[in-house]
Every structure is written in structure tokens, then in C-alpha cells.
Amino acid sequence: MGLLKLAFICVLASVIAAAAAAEDVTVYVDPFIGTEGPTGNGANSGDTFPGVSVPFGMVKIGPDTNEADQASNPFAGYTPDGNVTAFTCFHECGVGGGSKYGVVGHMPLTTLDGVNVLDNTTYMQPRVGHDRASVGYYASQLANGANVELSASQHAGFFQYNYPSHGDRIVLADVSHNLPSGIDAEFPKSQTYSNGQMIVQNGGQRFVGWGVWRGGWGGGGVAYGEGSDMQVYFCNDFDSIPSSFEYFTGPWNDPTSPPSPDTQVTLGGQYGVQGGPVGDDQGNRVGAYFIFPNHVDTVKSKLGVSFISIDKACKFQEEIPSWTLNDTVEATKEQWNKEVFDKMSINDKADKANNTRLTMFYSALYRMHQMPSDRTGENPKWSSSEPYYDDFYTLWDTFRCLNSWYLLAHTQRALDMLRSLVDTWRHEGYMPDARSGNYNGKVQGGTNADIVLADAWVKGFNSSRYGINWSDAYAAMQKDAEVTPKPNHDPDDPTCANKEGRCALPDWLEYSYITPNFSLSVSRTVDYSLNDFAISQVAKDMAPQDYEKYFKRSA
């Protein structure tokens, strides 16, 4: 009897275990939640990114669109109603304030009739029906008949274009492409292409090169001074050899002006094109298009990207060993399950039985792990053995809950993020309050890295055993609390330096509140108070002589 019962329990337990293993909760993730506003376009949406990435992935592959009447910025690349001009590797998720990225990728075309490759309005494509997306997978049906499918690994994208039987099989790779700035086009924070290079190799089966972009949200163009340039290297392999390819180069959208003679470059004996001398402010647009033979119905490509070198970009293609799209989709899904979804289970019966709740829960959980981007080993600004994270976009949005969640559920990543914040102070003088494109910028109110560090400290990650150099971390917090940042001449806010640090410190130190001489004076007062309280909690054990000071300042 006892044995029988035991056997029964064992059988039951294994059935439950098998059922649990078979349940793929990624089916509940709807990547389109947050992409659409109440008027059916991107305006007042959550600007979420529906494309593909692994958790904290560097590559976030998806479409880049424009918007009718420039209703909003396509901050995350995708808008429900816009036309597609490219599918690219870099995007943000859930952001606002000037488009960033939308760089390195290509666009499938079925004809060159009427196309001026220097002018994206001559080849942009409406979409037929709604795009489709699930964890690890994205698909778009273009009006020209091309069916687009995408997937991604940490540093590489997979593109698959299925062409209609009529028409040509063309892939256009415009290095000079980036996300349009839409309603922010006139603002100094709009992003611009600066220069680029395109070199075709292996009879057209491979192309490599780099692009430089500047400005965009947070790291803003000439008005913000030096340092915001972002250079990305790329290496793309097609699965078959095109029957022909053609470079193009020219100033902006003007097809009539001839390319300047300095646009030809060589690399390893191969000729290519470059937008102008390196460092040139506004180089010519550059790119190439590839025409595949008519018997090729499907063109696939693996595109590796790197902030360090072309060689690294080529190497990153190895993250995608197979030419079968589904293999990458499954691998990416697996990574999400392992790192994110398997860590959670739902016990409440009513929740479990309610698809709406499951969708809300798993879709939100998914969103929580798209940024910041893990760029460890991919930091072009300084060399260091510390982890490197970018796209803290922004700590003022995430310090209350999300960073604490990382500490709880993704402890190693959370600590790595903190080390990256401290390393940024070590090499650039301040921790970021927001950072994107390897550039600190900007600050909304206070300096919230202080809080994220203190959160880890009070939860017991308070020794170098956890990899954080706490004397440096404390010095970085003190820098926020004591040293007013240099003016950064943001035309949107002449009252306050807002790249990093606390611009209104002079008032804070003199009056213990912020006067209206500085923007956001009330909220900054509250922020600085909480920041100083956070520092006092670390000081209590780290630097007892400072505890009183920061605790009193927080009052």
C-alpha cells in the first residue's frame, strides 16, 4: 500500500515535471504591446521595440520606419503606420526624446526603376498587414512582395528575404542610413550620419566597413561639444553569391552631383568607397546594392557588428552557426527561457487560467530585460577588464524597481552593471544618469546611480568579494554630491548642465533646496535629498566621518 502510493506519487510528479518542461511561456509574450498610441500610430505610444534581441543583447534587430505627418519619432525604429526604409541592428526600447540608432542593416528591393539609392523616399515600402513578432522572431511583408524574417544573437543579426516570383532580387545596403528624427528634426538632438565606408569582398558574398553617427538623444551633436561620435563596424555574409553588385556614393539625396575623388579606398587589395576623409564632418553617403540571380528565391545573411573592429564583427557571425533561420529563433528563445522566464512561476490558479494576465505578465517581464545592453568587450572608449553596459536609458526611470529586481533575479548582471557605472566614473569622471551610444547624457533631476549602488550596499553586497570596488564606488558617489559639472550648453536648457552630475549643487549646498534659478527646481530638490540619503547609508560603514553630513543634507 505504502509502496503503491509512493509509485503513484512518483508517476504524478514526473507527469507534472514533463508538463512544466513542455510549457513554452514565450507564447504569452506580445512584443507589440506599447508600440501603438491611441490614434493608431506611434504618437503617445510606449515607444517599445518589437524586434528581436537576446536578454540585454547588443543587437536589437528590427524595422526602421518613418511616420505620416511626422506624428512622432520612431524612437524604437518601429511605428505601426510608417513606411520601412531598412531593417537594422541597433535600437532602443521604451524611450523618448530624439531618435537614436537605426544603424547597420539593409533593405530588400524588387526593382531599381525609379529608385535613387541616395534618397530613401524613392524606395521606402509600406507593409501589407501587421508585422508579426514573437520571442526570437520578427516578420514583415513589404508591399513590393518581399517577405522579411529576422532573428538575432548577442552581436549578430540574421536576415531572410523571400522574393516574389516577379521582379528582381536586390539587397540595398545603405551605410549612411539612420533613424529619422521626425518631430525632433529641428532640434539639436537629432541624429546625423557623419561618415562611412563600404568594401565588398568575395565576389559580392561579403561586405564590410564602418559608419560614424553623431547626436541623437542624450549625446547631442555639435551643440553638445566633442565626444558623441559613435563608430560601428560591420561584416555581412550572404548565403549565396550575387550576380552583380554596385557601389554608390554621393552627397545626401542629390543624385546629380558626382562623388568626390577622395571616396575611393582600398582594404586588403579590395577597392571600396568611403564618405570622405576620416573625421570629415559630413561625408558623402555610401553603400552598395547586390543583385541576385533569378533562380535565387531566398537571400539570407548574417550580419556581425562591433564597436571595436571589422575583424570582431566578422567573428561575431559565428554566434549564428546555422543558415536555417529557425535554429537562431530557437536558440534565442532558449536563452530567454533560461535567463528570464524559467526563474519565475505562477502559482495562483486564477492568474494561470487567465490569458490576459499571462500575456501582461510575460510581456512585461520580457520588456524588463531588453536594456541596458551588455557591451562587455565592446567598449571603444577605454580599455578595461571591467564589464561594460550601455543604453542606461535611463536610470531615473529604473532605479526605483528594475535595478532592485536585477539584484534579486540577475545578481551577477546587476553587479556587473554597477561595476560598469563605476568604471565609467573612473574613465570619464562621472557615472551616468543615462547613457547611450557610449556617451553620458543626460540627467533629468538627480544622480540616481548613487541610489542603485546604495541599494546593493544595504542588501549586503558590501565588500570587494562581489567584484565592486567600493572605495571607487564611494568616490564616484561623492563626485556626484560635491562637484558641479561643467556647463554643456544644451540649447533646451540653458539653466543647468545636464550631461552628468548635479547641475544645481551650488543652490543645494547654499540653501538646502534648489531655487527657480535652475530648471525642475522642486523635483531636483527631492531627487538630491534622496541621492544624499543613499550616500549616507553607504557612508555609515564606509566613511563614518561623512555620515552625519550626507544624512543632514538629505533633510
Ligand SMILES: *[C@@H]1O[C@H](CO)[C@@H](O)[C@H](O)[C@H]1NC(C)=O
Ligand atoms: C508610404 O508609401 C506610400 C506608397 O509609396 C505613400 O503613398 C505614403 O504616403 C507613404 N507614407 C509615408 C508616411 O511616407
Ligand SMILES: *[C@@H]1O[C@H](CO)[C@@H](O)[C@H](O)[C@H]1NC(C)=O
Ligand atoms: C531618409 O534619409 C534622410 C537623409 O539621410 C534622413 O534624414 C531621413 O531620416 C531618412 N528617412 C527615413 C525614413 O529613413
Ligand SMILES: *[C@@H]1O[C@H](CO)[C@@H](O)[C@H](O)[C@H]1NC(C)=O
Ligand atoms: C523550429 O524548430 C523547433 C524546434 O526544433 C520546431 O519545434 C519548430 O516546429 C520549428 N519551426 C519551424 C517554423 O520550422
Ligand SMILES: *[C@@H]1O[C@H](CO)[C@@H](O)[C@H](O)[C@H]1NC(C)=O
Ligand atoms: C483576466 O484578467 C484581466 C486583467 O486582470 C481581467 O480584466 C479579466 O476580468 C480576467 N478574466 C477573468 C475571466 O477573470
Ligand SMILES: *[C@@H]1O[C@H](CO)[C@@H](O)[C@H](O)[C@H]1NC(C)=O
Ligand atoms: C555588510 O553587510 C552585512 C549583511 O548585511 C553586514 O553584516 C556587515 O556588517 C556589512 N559590512 C559592512 C562593511 O558594512
Ligand SMILES: *[C@@H]1O[C@H](CO)[C@@H](O)[C@H](O)[C@H]1NC(C)=O
Ligand atoms: C580600487 O581601485 C583603486 C584604483 O582605482 C585601487 O587603488 C584599489 O586597490 C582598489 N581596491 C580594491 C579593493 O580592489
Ligand SMILES: *[C@@H]1O[C@H](CO)[C@@H](O)[C@H](O)[C@H]1NC(C)=O
Ligand atoms: C538667481 O540668479 C541671479 C542671477 O545670476 C542672482 O542674482 C540671484 O542671486 C540668484 N538667486 C538666488 C536665490 O541665488
